[in-house]
Each structure stands twice: as structure tokens, then as C-alpha cells.
Amino acid sequence: MKTRVLLTLLVSFLLASGTAWGDPLPASLLRLFAREHVPLGGISIYLRRIHARHPLLAYRAHIPRDPASVMKLVTALVSLDALGPAYTWTTGAYARGPVVHGVLHGNLYLRGDGDPYLITKSFWNLLHGLRRLGIHRIAGNLVLDEHYMQAPRAPRGSFDGLRDRTYNVRPQALLVNFQAVEFRFLPGVSKVRVLPDPYPTTLRVIDDLHLTGGACGDWRAHVHLRIAHESGGNLAVFHGYYPRACGTQHLYRVTDNNRRYVSGVFTELWREQGGIFNGRFLTGRLPHGARLLYAVHSRPLADILRSVDKYSNNVMGRLLVMTLGAVKDGPPGSTAKGLAVMRAWLARHHLRLPHLVLRNGVGLSRSERITAAEVGRVLRYAYNGRYMPEYVSSLPIAGIDGTLRYRFLGSPVVGHLHGKTGTIDGVDTLAGYLQRGRRRYIVVVLENYPAADTESGFRAEDGVIKWLYARK
8 A cells, every 4th residue: 555655656756847748847836737626647838938048847848739729820920921921812803794874784703812801891892892983783693703712621510510600610712701790789678689790681680589687697608599591591590588787799600601691791782882783693713804893902911810810710810721822832722732831831941840730720620739849949930030020919918909818917917928829628728928027938838638628727827827927
């Protein structure tokens, strides 16, 4: 019995001391992990001053982990260097037929090249440009050309079965507003109104929500949405109850496939601007001889990255990967082409990441892998690169914005950490740059264990950063 106890103590000591797994963990971090029930085998830590020869702390830093959205740090680095921070995307409207007395005779063709941020406002501007050209009525059909990108074959929702979640949207060449509808809930005297924006003509909404009293709490748990297909589009039925104390809230959901969604939004916005269209919605290629009527251009890549990283937008990140494939290897862009470009770039720049496993480049996968030390290598390379300011500024700031807006509040870390977060079931990660006085550190924490994505996992992760910041 005594031998077994001594053996257990010895194994615990070896794990804590890091003899087998790298540097020893400080006593304060051991106490933190014990308090938060963090298994020592489920966490990797890599802390290093930017220009130091060796890491300050490297605990299990060479074990491949699931990085979740921290993988976007690799995609951002390659995209910035390969495409340039000023790279833009173009969405155009084309026609072959003439415009006579305000009538476009023939089809209107819409062609996209994968703009990751083609929001409703940008799409409205495209249609407004057509109206300013004097086009009042479209006599033909609307044809969507999405051949610049090869959409992934996996159906929407294949990651976790939740087809209506925006993070599961499939990246495509002509993707408007992330294919999502924003449902706003406005409580009145006796009823809560549900207002969709945009409101595609292919969508019908039934509001069967009951307005109740009491505290707001987790209102999403009591608002249920059922989406059913009907002739010409989809039906969104809300039921459950909504507390008046919640005030105005919103919920983003995917209600239809991309072709019907784009068609419905087009019709809504075109009629809103006084245009007439009664044709059909088709998919096809831009015909030879079609002329450009009007085009809208995206924000530059450096700005796009802020949305990708600060809010961990998966479909935008996946479009970056596909754009790399289309630009460097020729259209149609695809995930496979983009990942090949990324691997070639890493090899060409001698950025060795032997444990790197890429599936989509954004971490929306159960099989992507990288080590904490390799993430640290990526961050160090980016910091010494030519586009360092654009790279760092794309990351959320602790206690200020993005996915770190509500983290580290009340602590000295607020405003001093630029970090990318990642969370899926059983995974919680954080990596970036911590500044303390004139010193700047690379910080990487990867947690992979069943309760990693709970509050205890977040507290453990934050505790590592606070420990480093307080260290003299």
C-alpha cells in the first residue's frame, strides 16, 4: 500500500515538475489548475519574450492539440503575405441585352469572387448602382454565377448537425450577409414582435412567441425556431416565450440554401428601390460577350482580417483559404487548393510546423492539429514580418472588443493583450501577444479535455495570462 502511494506521488511530481513534459509548472499555476479541476495532461502552455532565445515556460508545448479557432492565426499570416493587405474582392452585375427606356432586355447576371464581407449594405449598393444607370425593370431572369469558387461538398451543418447556425455556412463565391437573417425581438404591451433583416421574399415568418414577466436570464433557451420548406421558399416558425425584461435582442440564423437566399434578398432590395422584376432565379455561367454594368468592391484584406479574427468568423476565414487557392493556383478556388498554397508558403519561408494538420484552416474541425510551440513560432514570425501592424491589430483586445470583450475585466491585463480565442466542445484556446511595460510576450494556452470549454477552463486560461503579467 505504501509503495503504491509513493509511486502515485512520484508520478504526480514528475508531471508537475515537467521532467517528462518540459518546464516545471510554477506552484501558483498548479494551485490554480487544481482549483479549476484542470487535468495536467490536458493543457499546453508556451510563454516567451518576443526576442528571447528560449521560452520562459514551455509545458507540454510539443504535444499536438486541437487548436479550434486559434488555427486562424496561420491562415491570417499566409493570407496577409501572399495576397497583401490591400487585396480586394469584386462583385459585379452583367448583361448581354440592351437597356431601352429603363428596361433591361435579357438576363441580369450576378458574379462573385468570394467577397468574405458582402453584407446587405454592399449588396444594396450594387443594386442602387443599377438603378442609377436608369434600369427600372429587368425583363429576363436573374442568373447567379458562383463558378469562381468550388463550394465544399460536405452539407451545411455536417460539423455538429446544427444547419441553422451561421458558423456552419458553406463558403461560396456569391455569399450575401453570411447567408444569415437577423431576427430582432421587440417586446410590446402584450406581444413580442419578430422583425427579420434582411427579409427575403423567399421567407415567411410566423410569430407564436408568448411575452412573459420575470427576469431575462438565458432567453435563447426559451425561444425555439422551426424551419420548414414550402413552395417558393422557407417558413420560419417561432414558439416558446420571451421575457419582457430582455428588451430588444437579436438572433442570427440561416433559413435557406444560398441560391434562394440571394434571390430573395435581391428581390426584396430591388423592389425596395422601386425596381420591377418578375423573372426566375437560375444558376449558370457568365456568357461570352456579357458586359459589366456595375460592380462593388470589398474592404481591403487588412480590414477583413479584423472581422475574421476579432469575431472568429468561420465562413470568412474559409473564404480566405479558398481565395488563396483561386489567386495562386487559378479558379475555381477550393479548400484543397488553398490549403496546398498555405503548406507551400510555410515550406518556402522555412516556417517548420511538423505537427500541423490542416482541414479547413479555421479550426472548425475535430482533426486539425498544432502544438503550442508551433503556434508560438507562427506568432513570432508574424511579429517580425513586414505586415506585423496589420496582423496584431486584427486580434481581439482583452476587455475591449471581439471575443475578448468580456474577458479580464477588472484586471491589469485589460488593453494589454491582443489574443485569438478558440472554443468548441472540449476545447478552449488562447494565443497572442501580451505587453507589460516595454516587454512583449508571446502567449499560447491550449486546453483539450472534456470540461475545457466551461467557465473553469476559461478561468484557468486567464489565470496563466494574469500570472505572466504579474511576474516580476
